[in-house]
Amino acid sequence: MSMPSFALVRPRAVDEALEHLARHGAEAMLVAGGTDVVPNLRAGLFSPRVVVDLKGLGDLxxxxxxxxxxxxxxxxxxxxxxxxxxxxxxxxxxxxxxxxxxxxxxxxxxxxxxxxxxLETRCRWYNQSYFWRQSCGFCLKKDGTVCHVAPGGKRCWAxxxxxxxxxxxxxxxxxxxxxxxxxxxxxxxxxxxxxxxxxxxxxxxxxxxxxxxxxxxxxxxxxxxxxxxxxxxxxxxxxxxxxxxxxxxxxxxxxxxxxxxxxxxxxxxxxxxxxxxxxxxxxxxxxxxxxxxxxxxxxxxxxxxxxxxxxxxxxxxxxxxxxxxxxxxxx
Ligand SMILES: Cc1cc2nc3c(=O)[nH]c(=O)nc-3n(C[C@H](O)[C@H](O)[C@H](O)COP(=O)(O)OP(=O)(O)OC[C@H]3O[C@@H](n4cnc5c(N)ncnc54)[C@H](O)[C@@H]3O)c2cc1C
The missing domain is CATH 3.30.390.50 (CO dehydrogenase flavoprotein, C-terminal domain)
Structure with a gap:
């Protein structure tokens, strides 16, 4: 459950934040208070290369x-x-x-x-450590192919x-x-x-x-x-x-x-x-x-x-x- 490594950028204006998002595309992730993002990063649910911290945007x-x-x-x-x-x-x-x-x-x-x-959606098959999720063969929302909540379907019910x-x-x-x-x-x-x-x-x-x-x-x-x-x-x-x-x-x-x-x-x-x-x-x-x-x-x-x-x-x-x-x- 350790924190993965990433570069942290702290824009001071919305346009600057948008530039970071445009530059890093799918490798960037936004963080505001971090109260949901941080536990999710620790659980290995995301592995961004760049985290864009919005807290510096005081006018928001x-x-x-x-x-x-x-x-x-x-x-x-x-x-x-x-x-x-x-x-x-x-x-x-x-x-x-x-x-x-x-x-x-x-x-x-x-x-x-x-x-x-x-917020990210939540499920007991998803909000778990990597080890836990791996032992169940992962799930449709992350790294797997089956939804354990409704195994017959193709939808995620988180x-x-x-x-x-x-x-x-x-x-x-x-x-x-x-x-x-x-x-x-x-x-x-x-x-x-x-x-x-x-x-x-x-x-x-x-x-x-x-x-x-x-x-x-x-x-x-x-x-x-x-x-x-x-x-x-x-x-x-x-x-x-x-x-x-x-x-x-x-x-x-x-x-x-x-x-x-x-x-x-x-x-x-x-x-x-x-x-x-x-x-x-x-x-x-x-x-x-x-x-x-x-x-x-x-x-x-x-x-x-x-x-x-x-x-x-x-x-x-x-x-x-x-x-x-x-x-x-x-x-
Ligand atoms: C122990 C615990 C208990 C909790 N209990 C509750 C609860 O009872 N009810 C509840 O609702 N929540 C709960 N939370 C979750 C969380 O604290 C709140 O939902 C909080 O409002 C999330 O805001 P944040 O700024 O910390 O979001 P972050 O964690 O920074 O971000 C959450 C998500 O929103 C995205 N995001 C953030 N800001 C923006 C933005 N401006 N534009 C676009 N995307 C953005 C992020 O990329 C991320 O995907 C709990 C968390 C913990 C750790």
């Missing part, structure tokens, strides 16, 4: 809010900064809550929001295990990506591929620079529920993020994002059509719960069983709905 760590433009967060803002930002807590509480559940305080001080959105993506999907977030052709904006829903190996729409020469949340979503009630083995540190095994807007007991808008059950974070599309225009009832809650378990498809990618994780999706979505319903004083 700000958090601003404007009533017209909404929230803008630099990709290098730490999770602690996001979780503790008064702007985020006041206008988009579900994001502050989700960021505050990532890992542990020390890792949140290092880990960035951009890194959290670009799971999207970042906490903030569900909340940001529910908040209709966009991202800004810088690349050789300039900057482009992309809806966060279009960023993820639902493929355990090739997980995100980010070219080799590109960098995620900003996260943008629309002003129209400011003030929505929100909550994030997370399953993990140890509450003090672990990656999610299932996560439910819900945001709602309720006026006079009637739901005006609702979105629900799931993480840690599929190879991508996903929005449960039916939730909006089920809830909008309705008053909350236990029957409606159960209809939402059914939609959630039709969308979230946990497999044997972690030490927790798929059955338990699916059951916790039910529990969390029920709890989330009741919690926000109560907060809105509508029952």
């Amino acid at each position: 760590s700000g958090i601003t809010f404007d009533r017209e433009r909404g929230l803008e967060i630099g990709a290098l803002a730490t999770l602690t900064a996001v979780a503790e930002s008064q702007l985020v807590r006041q206008h988009y509480p579900v994001l502050a809550q989700a960021a505050g559940t990532v890992a542990s305080p020390v890792l949140r001080n290092m880990g960035t929001l951009g890194g959290n959105l670009c 799971v999207w295990s970042g906490d903030t993506a569900g909340a940001l999907l529910a908040l209709d977030a966009e991202i800004e990506i810088a690349g050789p052709a300039g900057r482009r904006r992309l809806s966060l829903t279009d960023f993820y591929k639902n493929d355990g190996v090739d997980r995100i729409h980010l070219g080799r020469g590109e960098i995620l620079t900003r996260i943008l949340v629309p002003a129209t979503m400011a003030g929505y009630r929100g909550t994030y529920h997370k399953l993990r083995i140890r509450n003090s540190i672990d990656y999610p095994l299932a996560g439910v993020a819900l945001v709602v807007k309720v006026e006079d007991g009637v739901c005006r808008d609702a979105r629900l994002g799931l993480v840690a059950v599929n190879p991508a974070p996903v929005l449960v599309r039916e939730v909006e059509s089920l809830l909008v225009g309705q008053r909350f009832t236990p029957e409606l809650t159960e209809a939402v719960v059914q939609a959630v378990v039709r969308t979230g498809k946990p497999l044997t990618t972690s030490m927790s069983t798929p059955e338990y994780r699916r059951e916790m999706l039910r529990v969390f979505s029920r709890r989330a709905l009741r919690e926000l319903w109560r907060e809105n004083g509508s029952h």
